[in-house]
Amino acid sequence: MLPIEDTIHHARPGDPGIMFEKPGKAPSQHSFDPASDIHRGTVLGDNSHGLQRRLGNRQIQLVAIGGSIGTALFVTIGDALRKAGPGGLFLAFLVYNVMLAFVNNSMAELSTYMPVSGGFIYLASKWVDDAVGFMVGWNFFLYEAIMIPFEITAISMVLSFWRNDIPPAAICVACIVIYACLNCLVVKGYGESEFWLSGGKVILILILFTFTFVTMVGGNPQGDSFGFRYWQEPGPFHEYLSTGDLGRFEGFLAALWAASYTCVGPEYISMVAAEAKHPRIYIKNAFKTAYWRFGIFFVGSAICCGVLVAYNDPTLVAVYTGASEGSGSAAASPYVLTWLMNLLTAAAIIDYIVMCITFLWFYRACKAQGFDRSKLPYTGWFQPWSAIIGIIWMVIVVTCYGYTSFTPWNVTTFFTHYTMILFGIITFSSWKLYKKTRLLRPDELDLTWEAPDITAYEEAAKISDPPIGFWAELAQPFRLKRRKATAQETMEV
Numbered sequence: 001m002l003p004i005e006d007t008i009h010h011a012r013p014g015d016p017g018i019m020f021e022k023p024g025k026a027p028s029q030h031s032f033d034p035a036s037d038i039h040r041g042t043v044l045g046d047n048s049h050g051l052q053r054r055l056g057n058r059q060i061q062l063v064a065i066g067g068s069i070g071t072a073l074f075v076t077i078g079d080a081l082r083k084a085g086p087g088g089l090f091l092a093f094l095v096y097n098v099m100l101a102f103v104n105n106s107m108a109e110l111s112t113y114m115p116v117s118g119g120f121i122y123l124a125s126k127w128v129d130d131a132v133g134f135m136v137g138w139n140f141f142l143y144e145a146i147m148i149p150f151e152i153t154a155i156s157m158v159l160s161f162w163r164n165d166i167p168p169a170a171i172c173v174a175c176i177v178i179y180a181c182l183n184c185l186v187v188k189g190y191g192e193s194e195f196w197l198s199g200g201k202v203i204l205i206l207i208l209f210t211f212t213f214v215t216m217v218g219g220n221p222q223g224d225s226f227g228f229r230y231w232q233e234p235g236p237f238h239e240y241l242s243t244g245d246l247g248r249f250e251g252f253l254a255a256l257w258a259a260s261y262t263c264v265g266p267e268y269i270s271m272v273a274a275e276a277k278h279p280r281i282y283i284k285n286a287f288k289t290a291y292w293r294f295g296i297f298f299v300g301s302a303i304c305c306g307v308l309v310a311y312n313d314p315t316l317v318a319v320y321t322g323a324s325e326g327s328g329s330a331a332a333s334p335y336v337l338t339w340l341m342n343l344l345t346a347a348a349i350i351d352y353i354v355m356c357i358t359f360l361w362f363y364r365a366c367k368a369q370g371f372d373r374s375k376l377p378y379t380g381w382f383q384p385w386s387a388i389i390g391i392i393w394m395v396i397v398v399t400c401y402g403y404t405s406f407t408p409w410n411v412t413t414f415f416t417h418y419t420m421i422l423f424g425i426i427t428f429s430s431w432k433l434y435k436k437t438r439l440l441r442p443d444e445l446d447l448t449w450e451a452p453d454i455t456a457y458e459e460a461a462k463i464s465d466p467p468i469g470f471w472a473e474l475a476q477p478f479r480l481k482r483r484k485a486t487a488q489e490t491m492e493v
Contacts, residue, residue: 053457055276057285057468062198064269064286069201069297071154072262076341077305079320084255086306087236088248092255093302097263097294102390103352104294105380106359107266108287112280112378115273116450120266120351124358126449127365129439131432136354138427139420140267143347148179150340205297212304230310238311241404257401261345263298265290266355278467280377280458287378339416342402346420349398356390361445363387368442 055063081089107120116122121140125133156171182193218225239247240254269286276282309316363384366373373379380386402417404410431437461467 053275053277053279053461055272055282057278057282059192059195060269060272060276060282060286061289062195062202063272064265064290065198065202065293065297069198069205071151072341073298073301075154076258076262077301078309078316080255080258081305081309081311082316082320083238083240083311084251085234085236085238085248085311086231086303088238088252089255089302089306090299092252093259093263093299096256096259097298099390099393100263100265100352101291101294102386103355103394104266104287104290106383106387106390107270107355108284108290109373109376109378109380109383110355110359110362111270111273112284112287113376114449114451115276115279115283115454117274119270119273120355120358123270124354127440127445128354128358128361129432130435130437131428132354132357134431135424135428136351139347139350139424142420142423143344143351146340146343146347148175150344151175153340205301208304209300212307216307228307230306234310234312253401256397257345259298260349260397260401261341263294264348265293267348267351270355277465278458278461279454281467284378338413342416343420345401346398346417349394350420350424353391353394353398356387356394359387360384360391361440361442362447364442365445365447369445369447371447 077089080092084092110123111119114123118125118137121133121137124136152172152175155175156166156168159166159171214220216225216227237248238251240251241247242250266287269283269290273279273283359380363373365371398421402414405413405417
């Protein structure tokens with residue numbers, strides 16, 4: 001027996017997530033090729049999901065970062081500053097990211113233990129109700145579909161700010177072709193492209209932080225050490241819609257809604273979990289580093305924005321109110337300040353609500369079935385309260401963020417805010433009636449499910465292709481080149 005096979009078949013069956021033979025499942029009769037089977041995800045002959053498992057540590061980490069840092073952060077944060085002021089913007093991004101960390105904490109435990117194809121969508125379908133999975137599947141599809149025209153519009157807006165001789169149709173065609181090519185690539189090619197594109201985003205954010213620090217301490221043409229001047233004049237909080245304390249609170253709420261759209265992350269990690277080379281190692285690391293990403297990239301960007309620009313800056317106000325001349329105005333298209341952003345905000349929050357609900361169903365099942373969560377690859381902290389707080393917060397946000405449509409009543413604004421909620425109710429109800437599904441009881445959840453095969457793959461992969469750290473994998477190509485050069489020099493000698 002090969003060492004890898006020996007590791008698989010001698011794993012202890014008593015531990016959660018450890019490989020044991022499923023009852024009634026005959027062992028595979030095909031020849032065992034560790035290298036090829038591992039990369040195809042076909043350990044024990046199971047390739048029912050078409051997994052390739054080619055994403056390395058560096059690619060997973062950068063995909064997680066790239067999914068977090070998007071067009072929204074660069075385009076919409078200015079409008080949030082205009083409405084809330086630097087203090088309101090900072091508090092809104094800080095509070096929302098703390099709440100998003102609760103969601104991340106819940107999803108991390110589920111995806112690390114069960115990194116299945118389909119991510120949180122399949123988990124909801126398997127562990128909560130098939131109607132919930134159907135609903136959130138369509139919700140996530142529309143979320144990604146709507147994101148494309150939003151980003152194309154934003155790219156067109158940014159390019160037109162610098163020059164107005166670029167045809168909008170050319171931008172649309174170029175973006176669609178690039179998107180199509182990237183999605184047609186195999187997993188390894190997609191992961192590599194995400195690595196470099198996301199790396200560019202990280203560099204851009206770091207440049208922003210460096211620029212902010214240098215200019216605020218006097219490294220600008222005027223030699224002006226302005227520091228946190230705009231926090232004092234015109235002030236940290238801005239009145240929005242109303243006056244006085246109510247107006248300042250509504251400004252905070254406006255920034256909070258912007259943070260709800262801008263700050264994302266757990267869904268992207270969950271969706272790529274099944275394609276990782278070492279899912280329970282690399283995905284766990286990606287989820288764990290998400291916490292400091294929330295703090296550095298999102299909260300840090302909010303601080304920088306409030307330091308560099310006053311909320312009443314004439315140029316900023318003109319851009320977002322449509323008063324500026326030229327095609328570079330963010331208000332030039334109604335799809336950019338309203339419609340697409342409102343739809344995307346609701347869709348993202350619905351995903352987070354489903355993630356927390358799925359965790360609670362999993363947690364209840366563990367209690368009912370005596371399943372020891374402490375032996376899982378990752379155990380979330382402060383559970384189940386972390387998931388409960390996440391649900392309550394996200395439900396409040398998704399139901400209240402369109403309150404302006406009621407004062408005064410505006411049909412168009414109402415539907416742009418609440419269409420995704422209505423769509424979720426319709427898809428959930430229709431699938432439940434058609435398939436006659438029901439919410440699963442705690443004792444009905446299959447907590448073992450694909451864990452044996454995943455553990456078998458992990459144990460085999462550790463021998464054939466051992467996991468390595470992010471920085472070690474990042475330096476790996478340079479080490480290989482150096483070894484080849486050294487070998488070549490030796491041969492010549």
